[in-house]
Amino acid sequence: MGTWNLACVVRHIWAVLFRQGSLWVAWIWEYRIKGGNFWTLTSKAGSWLWQKILKIRDKVRGWFSVASDGVYWKGALMPKLCIRKVWEEFGPKRSYVPWKTLIWKGPNIPRNQFLVWLVVTDCITTGEKAQG
Numbered sequence: 001m002g003t004w005n006l007a008c009v010v011r012h013i014w015a016v017l018f019r020q021g022s023l024w025v026a027w028i029w030e031y032r033i034k035g036g037n038f039w040t041l042t043s044k045a046g047s048w049l050w051q052k053i054l055k056i057r058d059k060v061r062g063w064f065s066v067a068s069d070g071v072y073w074k075g076a077l078m079p080k081l082c083i084r085k086v087w088e089e090f091g092p093k094r095s096y097v098p099w100k101t102l103i104w105k106g107p108n109i110p111r112n113q114f115l116v117w118l119v120v121t122d123c124i125t126t127g128e129k130a131q132g
Contacts, residue, residue: 018071
């Protein structure tokens with residue numbers, strides 16, 4: 001499963017835990033969970049989405065905690081969970097690029113910004129590369 005799809009499924013888990021007001025969540029609580037515990041539920045029946053949710057819930061169990069005042073995501077109360085935060089947990093970690101502000105910030109000409117970026121990332125044929 002791709003990182004973005006995984007993040008979206010985690011967002012559905014959050015909606016189920018938060019009992020967010022949607023018809024789908026109400027149906028899940030009424031017919032799948034039936035007053036039980038979401039984390040210990042075992043079910044072979046259901047849609048492909050429900051099967052994905054059950055499959056990855058153990059992977060993300062430590063990220064959620066349910067309290068009387070809401071659902072916590074990694075220790076912080078989240079009234080609304082942003083998919084981007086979830087994607088950042090699963091996705092590739094970005095490294096700091098020191099020359100980024102030199103190229104992309106300030107009153108630079110966009111064409112020159114792009115050319116400098118090509119040179120810095122070694123994606124343009126410079127004189128040295130053309131000769132050797």
